[in-house]
Amino acid sequence: MKVLVAVKRVVDHNVPVRAKPDGSDVELDGVRMNINPFDEIAVEEALRLKEKGVVTEIVAVSLGSAASPEALRHALAMGVDRALVVETGGVFLQPLAVAKLLKAVVECEQPGLVLVGKQAIDNDAGQAGQMLAALLDWPQATFASELKVEGNEAVVTREVDGGVETIALTLPAVVTCDLRLNAPRFVKLPNLMMAKKKPIETLAGSETGADFAPRIKRLKVAAPAQRKAGIKVGSVAELVEKLRASGVLS
Amino acid sequence: MSVLILADHDGRQLKAATRRAIGAAKAWSAPIHVLVVGSATASVAEQAAKLDGVAKVLRVDAAHLAHPLAADVANIIKSLAGDFQVILAPHTTLAKDVLPRVAGLLDVAMIADAVEITAPSTYVRPIYAGNLLATVESSDAIQVVTVRATSFPAAAEAASAAAIESLAAPAADTRVRWVSESRNASDRPELASARVVVAGGRSFGERFEELLGPLADKLGGAIGATRAAVDAGFAPNEQQVGQTGTVVAPELYIAAGISGAQQHLAGMKDSQVIVAINHDPDAAIFQVADFGLVADLFDAVPQLTKALEQ
Numbered sequence: 001m002k003v004l005v006a007v008k009r010v011v012d013h014n015v016p017v018r019a020k021p022d023g024s025d026v027e028l029d030g031v032r033m034n035i036n037p038f039d040e041i042a043v044e045e046a047l048r049l050k051e052k053g054v055v056t057e058i059v060a061v062s063l064g065s066a067a068s069p070e071a072l073r074h075a076l077a078m079g080v081d082r083a084l085v086v087e088t089g090g091v092f093l094q095p096l097a098v099a100k101l102l103k104a105v106v107e108c109e110q111p112g113l114v115l116v117g118k119q120a121i122d123n124d125a126g127q128a129g130q131m132l133a134a135l136l137d138w139p140q141a142t143f144a145s146e147l148k149v150e151g152n153e154a155v156v157t158r159e160v161d162g163g164v165e166t167i168a169l170t171l172p173a174v175v176t177c178d179l180r181l182n183a184p185r186f187v188k189l190p191n192l193m194m195a196k197k198k199p200i201e202t203l204a205g206s207e208t209g210a211d212f213a214p215r216i217k218r219l220k221v222a223a224p225a226q227r228k229a230g231i232k233v234g235s236v237a238e239l240v241e242k243l244r245a246s247g248v249l250s
Numbered sequence: 251m252s253v254l255i256l257a258d259h260d261g262r263q264l265k266a267a268t269r270r271a272i273g274a275a276k277a278w279s280a281p282i283h284v285l286v287v288g289s290a291t292a293s294v295a296e297q298a299a300k301l302d303g304v305a306k307v308l309r310v311d312a313a314h315l316a317h318p319l320a321a322d323v324a325n326i327i328k329s330l331a332g333d334f335q336v337i338l339a340p341h342t343t344l345a346k347d348v349l350p351r352v353a354g355l356l357d358v359a360m361i362a363d364a365v366e367i368t369a370p371s372t373y374v375r376p377i378y379a380g381n382l383l384a385t386v387e388s389s390d391a392i393q394v395v396t397v398r399a400t401s402f403p404a405a406a407e408a409a410s411a412a413a414i415e416s417l418a419a420p421a422a423d424t425r426v427r428w429v430s431e432s433r434n435a436s437d438r439p440e441l442a443s444a445r446v447v448v449a450g451g452r453s454f455g456e457r458f459e460e461l462l463g464p465l466a467d468k469l470g471g472a473i474g475a476t477r478a479a480v481d482a483g484f485a486p487n488e489q490q491v492g493q494t495g496t497v498v499a500p501e502l503y504i505a506a507g508i509s510g511a512q513q514h515l516a517g518m519k520d521s522q523v524i525v526a527i528n529h530d531p532d533a534a535i536f537q538v539a540d541f542g543l544v545a546d547l548f549d550a551v552p553q554l555t556k557a558l559e560q
């Protein structure tokens with residue numbers, strides 16, 4: 001079975017971001033970027049399925065501007081078989097556009113399973129996987145913390161409010177990956193060097209027929225109101241006294 | 251125009267977040283219909299019908315919906331979508347699973363986790379783990395939106411109840427099978443809507459529940475945890491508070507042994523009063539805490555529990 005994994009390049013999760021002074025966008029100049037952590041988990045899961053002999057080929061795909069091959073290099077260094085980039089010429093891709101472009105890739109690659117991260121840590125939308133499943137009319141499982149492929153089914157344990165739930169999907173299907181699914185392997189420098197030499201196939205977004213124009217206009221980006229640091233108390237007794245005075249202890 | 255709200259419930263109780271989604275929907279000054287999907291949901295439908303602002307409750311009840319799956323719920327909503335300009339739900343796992351699928355079926359964009367609505371189509375939502383707020387405007391004819399429950403007032407009880415209309419359920423999507431679930435039974439309040447949350451980090455180790463449980467019970471609160479505590483297996487996942495866990499805004503949040511990483515703050519910094527207990531005076535959590543106590547949690551937490559008994 002072939003697996004398709006989608007990867008995105010985002011601001012590194014340790015980097016604090018700022019709005020541009022005019023509030024038009026997020027300041028990304030000179031900011032450290034990295035593969036979206038949830039996508040890295042999706043890649044890792046695909047690799048584990050291959051190591052178990054369930055999967056024969058892993059194709060990683062990234063969408064968007066010229067910079068996204070870096071996320072694919074990371075996936076190649078982790079061990080995926082092929083990498084594909086869909087060029088869209090710098091248009092900011094919203095989740096629906098991502099889903100439409102991925103659908104075009106799915107139609108030509110014909111994978112039995114698509115793995116994506118449950119959300120990208122930049123826009124925190126958490127939509128692409130479910131939208132893709134809708135467009136393909138495939139079953140979906142979101143927030144996977146365990147994945148098994150048994151015959152023609154994917155058995156997925158997913159994280160829901162108040163616990164976990166297990167569902168079984170007839171393949172082909174889309175699964176979105178949560179943090180607890182696995183811990184991604186460490187990428188060794190030699191592998192990264194090797195990955196730099198591997199070819200990355202390119203597909204022109206305009207040739208897919210997908211409409212990737214934005215539907216949502218970003219009017220403003222601003223920092224939220226900051227909380228002010230309060231006071232330090234000297235003891236538990238003083239803390240209780242302050243809490244009683246502030247009225248939060250009923 | 252009308253608003254359709256996908257209700258979240260556990261088969262018996264309407265979740266508090268749903269009441270707040272109804273509160274959020276008032277931004278459109280339009281009739282609000284609440285969709286209750288499930289099996290044996292008569293009492294949930296009645297609870298929804300009694301809320302202020304609700305014009306009608308639509309009930310889709312079938313045995314195969316006892317554990318609603320995304321494909322089935324999305325199909326139901328799609329079949330109703332022609333009558334609504336807004337499809338809205340609280341940002342809980344149900345809606346995070348279902349509404350993007352609905353948006354895909356309808357070929358419209360979706361706004362996730364809105365914290366402010368300027369009707370008809372402008373929203374404020376957190377991005378980058380809440381480090382920034384984006385104001386966005388959607389151009390689609392049908393607006394599909396999830397709202398952060400803690401940012402909106404809950405709908406009050408109404409004087410009279412709205413009508414409840416039962417609709418036939420479409421056939422189940424047989425390509426998805428519900429297998430099993432494991433929910434942590436707890437007498438404590440639901441984390442997302444608790445008045446008090448007592449939260450701990452990974453440094454509690456195996457003593458997480460032993461130390462935090464009595465404090466939570468003393469305060470009638472829920473227990474929250476950092477991802478590090480969950481990853482280490484000290485706390486169950488559903489207790490995780492943060493960017494990728496539950497978002498809370500209780501009256502009182504007690505953070506013990508929590509460093510204050512931005513991904514954790516994303517889930518709790520709107521709490522009314524924040525208490526931080528940490529032995530590192532420079533921990534980032536102190537920058538958002540109203541009351542900070544520099545102390546070892548293994549002493550301070552039991553002491554606090556004891557002090558509250560008096």
Ligand SMILES: Cc1cc2nc3c(=O)[nH]c(=O)nc-3n(C[C@H](O)[C@H](O)[C@H](O)COP(=O)(O)OP(=O)(O)OC[C@H]3O[C@@H](n4cnc5c(N)ncnc54)[C@H](O)[C@@H]3O)c2cc1C
Pocket residue numbers: 013037038121450451452453475476477478479490491492493494495506507508509510511512513514517527528529530533545546547548
């Ligand atoms: C993509 C992504 C998503 C994430 N999502 C979330 C999320 O939703 N929620 C979340 O919480 N995290 C999330 N994280 C993880 C987050 O970045 C932090 O790693 C995590 O919150 C740290 O947890 P902690 O404070 O328990 O642990 P640590 O960072 O290890 O901090 C422990 C703290 O306890 C203090 N301490 C230690 N011993 C004692 C003692 N005896 N007495 C008093 N204080 C003590 C230390 O001084 C320190 O401040 C995410 C990370 C990533 C990359």
